[in-house]
Amino acid sequence: MRFNGRPHTDHGLDQHGLYNLNAAYWNLPTPELYEQAILRHEGSVSHMGPLVVRTGHHTGGSAEDKFVVDEAATRDEVWWGRANKPIAEGRFDQLHQRLASYLQMKEVYVQDCFLGADPSFRLPVRVITEYAWHSLFARNLFIQPAPSQQDDHDPEFTIIDVPRFHAVPSLDQTRSETFVLINFARRLALIGGTSYAGEIKQALFAVLNYLMPGRGVLPMHCAANQAPDGSGVALFFGIGGVGKTSLSADRSRVLIGDDEHGWSPRGVFNFEGGCYAKMIRLSAEAEPDIFAATERFGTVLENVTVQAQTRRLDLDDDSLTENTRGAYHISAISNASRTGVAGHPESVILLTCDAFGVLPPIARLTQDQALYHFVSGYTARAPGRGSGRTDPVAQFSACYGAPFMPLHPKRYADLLRERLERHRPRLWLVNTGWSGGPWGEGRRLDLDHARALVSAILSGDLDRAETRTDPVFGFEVPLACPGVPAHLLDPRGTWGDPAAYDHQAAWLAGLFRDNFNAFSGALDPRICAAGPRQG
Numbered sequence: 001m002r003f004n005g006r007p008h009t010d011h012g013l014d015q016h017g018l019y020n021l022n023a024a025y026w027n028l029p030t031p032e033l034y035e036q037a038i039l040r041h042e043g044s045v046s047h048m049g050p051l052v053v054r055t056g057h058h059t060g061g062s063a064e065d066k067f068v069v070d071e072a073a074t075r076d077e078v079w080w081g082r083a084n085k086p087i088a089e090g091r092f093d094q095l096h097q098r099l100a101s102y103l104q105m106k107e108v109y110v111q112d113c114f115l116g117a118d119p120s121f122r123l124p125v126r127v128i129t130e131y132a133w134h135s136l137f138a139r140n141l142f143i144q145p146a147p148s149q150q151d152d153h154d155p156e157f158t159i160i161d162v163p164r165f166h167a168v169p170s171l172d173q174t175r176s177e178t179f180v181l182i183n184f185a186r187r188l189a190l191i192g193g194t195s196y197a198g199e200i201k202q203a204l205f206a207v208l209n210y211l212m213p214g215r216g217v218l219p220m221h222c223a224a225n226q227a228p229d230g231s232g233v234a235l236f237f238g239i240g241g242v243g244k245t246s247l248s249a250d251r252s253r254v255l256i257g258d259d260e261h262g263w264s265p266r267g268v269f270n271f272e273g274g275c276y277a278k279m280i281r282l283s284a285e286a287e288p289d290i291f292a293a294t295e296r297f298g299t300v301l302e303n304v305t306v307q308a309q310t311r312r313l314d315l316d317d318d319s320l321t322e323n324t325r326g327a328y329h330i331s332a333i334s335n336a337s338r339t340g341v342a343g344h345p346e347s348v349i350l351l352t353c354d355a356f357g358v359l360p361p362i363a364r365l366t367q368d369q370a371l372y373h374f375v376s377g378y379t380a381r382a383p384g385r386g387s388g389r390t391d392p393v394a395q396f397s398a399c400y401g402a403p404f405m406p407l408h409p410k411r412y413a414d415l416l417r418e419r420l421e422r423h424r425p426r427l428w429l430v431n432t433g434w435s436g437g438p439w440g441e442g443r444r445l446d447l448d449h450a451r452a453l454v455s456a457i458l459s460g461d462l463d464r465a466e467t468r469t470d471p472v473f474g475f476e477v478p479l480a481c482p483g484v485p486a487h488l489l490d491p492r493g494t495w496g497d498p499a500a501y502d503h504q505a506a507w508l509a510g511l512f513r514d515n516f517n518a519f520s521g522a523l524d525p526r527i528c529a530a531g532p533r534q535g
Contacts, residue, residue, distance in 0.1 A: 013110070016128065016158050016188065017096060020104040025132070027112055027150060030139065030298045036109070036132035043133055047312045049297030050326075052304055053133050058194040059303055059321035061202055062178050063403040065193075069183040077210075078184075079408040083398075087173060092181055095172050096190060102165045109135035112153040113142035115208060117340025118269035121217055121262060123208065126155035127200060130162045137197040137300050140327045142204075143273035143340075157187045157207050161200055165192040184210055184406070197302065197327065201276060205260055206404035208271055213407060218263040218415040221401035223248035224256040224270070226342050233268055233342045234458055235261070235425075237400045238351030240323075242379055243432045245277045246447060247351070247454050249289050255336045263345075263419055270340035275333065279304055279324040282315045286447050289333045290326075299328040344419075347426040347457055350400075354433035355380035355392035357442045358501070358508045360491050361435070361484070362453045363475040364467060365427040367420050368530035373429060374399060374416060375409050375519055375527065376512060382439040392439045394508070396515040410522045417524075428457050429475065436494040438504065445488070452483030472505045473532050509533070 013024060025036065034051060037043050043053035068078055070086035078084050109129045116122040124145075127138040145153060166177035178193035180203055189203045205221070212219045223236040223244040233256075238244045245258045257270030258277065277290050279301065284291040293299050294313060302325040305317035318324070330336045350373050352359060365373065377397040383390060396402075398409040405412065420427070432450050436442035456462045467476035468490075480486050487493055495501040509532030520528045 011154055013108075013128070016126075016160060017100045018103060018108070018128070018160075019100070021108055022105045023107040025107065025109045025135070028109065028132075028135065030136060033109070033132050033136040033139065037136065040132060042131055044306065045311070046301065046306050047310065048295035050294060050299040050301045050313075051133060051136065052301045052306050052313075054320070055195040055197070055302055058178065058196040060196060060323045061198055061403065062180065062194055062196070065175050065178040066180040066403065067174065067182070068406060069181065069185065071183070071185050074184045078406050083402045084406055087181060091173050092183055092190070095167060095179070095181065096188075099160065099162055099165050099190060099192065103130075103162065106130070111135050111138040111142070112145060112150055112155065113138060113273075114145060115142060115204060115271050116262065116269060117143065117271075117273075118262070118264065118266065120266065121212070121215055121264055121269070123157065123211065124153055124155050125204060125207075126153070126158040128158065128160045129200075130164060131195070133300060134161055134163075134197050134200065137327050138200060140298065140300060140329050141201055141272055141274040141276060157189070157204070159189045159191065159200055159203055161191040163192065163195040167193060182206060182406075197300070198276065198325065202404050205271070205401070206406055208260070208262070209401070209404055210406040212262055213411055213415060216265060218412065218419060219271070220261050220263060221259070221399070221404075222261055223258045224261050224268050224342065224345075225250060225253045226256060226337075228254055230343065232347070232458055233345045234347040234349060235268070235345045236349050236351055237374065239377065239379055239395070239397050239400050241278070241381070242351040242353045243447075243450060244351060245275065245290065246287055247450060249287060249333065250451070250454075251289065251335055253335065255330070255333050256340060256342050257330065263415075267341065267343040268345060269342070270330075270337070272330075273340070274327060274329045276325060276327050279315055279326045280318055280322055289335070293326055293328040293332040296328065296332055299326055299332070301326050344423045345425045347428070348420070349454065349457060350374065350429045352379045352429065352431050352433065354378075354431050354508075355382045355439040356394070356504055356508055357434040357436065357438045357491060357495070358505045359429070359431040359433065359473070360470065360477045361431050361445055361449070361488055362457075362462075362481065363429045363470065363473070363477050364462070365429055365475055366530065367417070367427065368526045369475055370420065370427040371413050371417055371527045372516070372530040375413050375523065376515060376531075377402065378512065380433065394511050396511075398519075408522065409519060413523060413527065426457060426463070430454065430457075435488055435491050437496070442494070449484050449488065453481055455483070456481050471533070472509050474530070
């Protein structure tokens with residue numbers, strides 16, 4: 001086997017069942033990965049230097065194709081169900097062997113990385129990929145070791161990512177030719193049949209969500225930032241499309257990270273070393289730092305349209321997907337933390353994007369209400385181009401990350417309750433969705449207004465604000481907020497037909513209750529009682 005890069009570790013690829021490879025490109029830097037990707041026709045260089053790639057049929061995660069190996073050592077810990085479907089050990093081993101055979105006499109790219117900015121909880125990982133640009137993605141997203149650390153890098157978990165290798169559903173007992181298989185006992189995950197690089201990130205987040213609670217760390221699908229002096233740490237929970245990246249990228253504050261963090265007894269720390277932001281309809285005026293990353297060498301842009309003659313980007317074009325993405329190192333953000341480590345949060349903000357026009361833009365939560373909404377993980381998806389839908393769809397994702405939460409939500413809720421009780425942060429719900437009616441009738445909250453809401457939370461301006469109690473959801477809604485028109489704070493008043501709003505609110509409350517029935521037997525009764533009131 002030929003090597004290129006730094007293969008000086010004693011932990012070779014044979015430990016992952018890979019033999020007779022033609023070449024292994026080990027820890028290649030960004031310029032070499034660019035060269036490899038261009039030579040292999042994996043992508044093209046756009047104006048100002050980003051690498052633009054296409055992910056083919058899969059332009060997002062394939063949650064239905066994810067399986068967890070059902071084996072004795074971890075069987076009783078895993079939260080089995082739609083998010084964690086079991087696959088037999090023998091099927092995993094069989095597919096692993098065929099995948100290794102497929103890679104014989106082929107080239108692979110290896111990145112030895114870390115997850116976890118806090119050295120006390122850092123996890124060494126290895127990402128082995130078929131594509132050079134997937135290796136660049138891993139290099140951008142995860143924490144790069146110093147050269148001296150690569151020599152004895154002992155991975156505690158390994159991803160083998162082979163997009164051109166497909167499962168045989170009738171043989172492998174997978175749902176389709178696409179697969180994401182995680183074996184917690186073997187510390188190995190296999191990905192195939194999809195070129196969407198986000199599967200690598202999500203698989204490793206699932207690994208952290210499995211391992212970190214046992215180390216006393218709450219893993220969180222959230223962004224985090226802090227004041228320049230290190231005070232005022234804030235968390236922004238939410239699933240894709242609610243505004244985590246946009247609202248945490250505040251130039252007046254220091255960005256700790258935009259997506260995945262741990263909350264340890266020492267404080268908050270970023271799991272990653274990069275950002276994976278949505279690019280659709282991005283503008284330099286609204287989000288200058290993220291926009292600047294689209295004009296930066298080293299950034300990987302997925303499914304973004306490039307004008308053929310000028311190589312300039314068209315960030316408004318959603319013809320391939322609404323889920324256009326950019327992967328870039330966190331150093332692209334001018335005010336990003338150099339350490340990725342911070343103290344305990346003073347504010348916890350649960351973000352949603354209610355496309356039904358029911359929830360208020362902002363509401364103060366009790367501790368039990370915060371835990372209820374954390375476990376619910378609600379947002380609503382507006383119809384996207386080519387979706388075939390004409391109405392929004394409610395989405396409940398437990399702990400704001402059900403597809404990558406291997407343990408029961410109670411485990412994460414218990415950890416969060418312990419930290420909330422100990423550190424007493426401000427608890428708020430912020431809705432970046434619609435008012436004046438649902439999607440198609442009302443209007444989505446302006447980004448400037450959403451930022452004003454967050455600013456008022458972080459400054460403490462709303463701590464003693466006069467509020468009203470929402471009659472359906474029971475939380476406290478401020479009557480006024482600096483920088484936000486007062487009428488927007490009462491969603492019922494923005495509807496032309498208040499009775500239609502009441503009907504919509506009662507219907508949405510019913511969806512919350514129906515969803516929560518799956519957890520009610522396992523959770524503290526106080527949490528269950530903190531949901532919408534029976535109407």
